[in-house]
C-alpha cells in the first residue's frame with residue numbers, strides 16, 4: 419500500500435477522518451474553553467453533518483478511513499495495546515492508587531471499548547469504585563466533573579495530529595494541553611497497524627511543537643509552515659531539517675501568523691484550490707510575510723532569506739509567475755465573519771474542485787466566479803470547534819502533481 423502526498427490539490431485518493439462521537443458529549447459550558455470549542459455542539463447533528471462530508475468524498479471516489487476503526491484494529495496488536503495503556507496510566511495526575519484502579523478497568527475492555535475510552539476519556543462516575551477496591555485520596559478529592567482520563571473532542575480535526583509528506587508520515591507534537599494525547603493515538607496507528615508497516619517517519623511526537631494545520635504543501639518540494647499559536651519557529655526549523663535530510667523538499671517557507679484564536683493555524687487564513695491559486699483572507703493577505711529556508715548542500719545549515727511578502731516568496735519558491743489569490747468574502751466584515759466560520763478552510767479533491775462549508779455564501783460565490791467548483795457541506799455543529807473541511811481531514815494519498 420503506497421501512501422503519497424506531494425501537494426494540496428492533487429486528486430485525493432485516501433483520507434483519514436474521525437467521525438465525532440461520545441467525546442463531543444463531554445463538552446459543557448464549564449470545560450468548552452479549555453477543550454478548545456466555542457460552543458456546545460449538538461452531537462447527533464454533528465454526526466449527520468460529518469456523515470454527509472464523508473459521503474461527499476466517497477461519491478467522488480475518495481477512500482475514507484476512520485481513525486476509530488484504525489485505532490481499534492491497532493489495539494488488537496499486543497504491543498500497541500500495552501503502549502497506549504501505559505501512556506494514559508503514566509499521567510502524574512493519577513497517583514498510584516487510582517492508577518491501579520484505572521489499570522484494572524482498562525484491562526477488561528476489548529479493543530473497540532478501549533478505543534472508545536482512549537477517545538472519549540473516562541468520567542469520574544464511570545470508574546467503578548468499591549469499598550474493597552478504593553480509589554484513594556486522589557479519587558476522593560476529585561470533583562465529580564473531573565475526568566479520570568481526559569476526552570479528546572478535537573480528534574475530529576485529523577489534520578493536526580498527523581501529516582504526510584510524499585511517502586513519509588509525520589506524527590506531530592501538539593501545543594495545547596487539551597490535544598497533546600491525540601498524537602499518542604496516531605503514533606500507535608502508524609507504528610503498529612498492518613496497513614502502515616514499514617512506513618518511515620518525518621516527524622515524531624515529543625519534538626518541537628508542530629501541528630498539521632500549519633503545514634501546506636504548496637508544490638512538490640515546497641512547503642509552507644505557519645508559526646504562531648501552535649507551531650513554534652523551532653518546530654518549523656525541525657521539520658525543515660528532517661524534510662531536507664530525507665530529500666522530501668528543497669524549500670520551506672516559514673510564515674508568521676498572529677497568535678490569535680481566529681488564526682490558530684496557517685490553514686485558517688490560506689488554503690490552496692488550484693495548482694497556482696490560494697483562497698486567502700484579504701484582511702491579512704498583503705501583510706503576510708515569509709522567510710525562505712533553503713536546504714544546504716551536504717548537511718550544511720539551511721540558508722534563511724527574507725522576509726518577503728508571502729505571495730511573492732511562494733511564487734518564487736514554486737517557480738511560477740504568480741500565485742493567484744481568491745478572496746474570502748467581499749467586504750472586510752463579511753470576510754471577517756466567513757474567515758471565522760472557516761470559509762478559508764477548504765479541502766481540495768483535485769485542482770479546481772473543493773469542499774467547503776455552505777454557510778460561507780460570499781466566499782463560495784467568489785470561488786465559483788474564479789472557476790473553482792465547490793461542494794458545499796453543512797457545518798453548523800462541526801464548526802463549533804473552529805475547523806473546516808481541511809482541518810477535518812488528513813490526506814494520505816493524492817495523485818502526484820506533474821510539474
Ligand SMILES: NC(=[NH2+])NCCC[C@H](N)C(=O)O
Nearest residue numbers: 454575631683803804805809
Ligand atoms: N487545522 C486546523 N485549523 N484545525 C482546527 C483545530 C480546531 C481545534 N478546536 C483547536 O483549537 O485546536
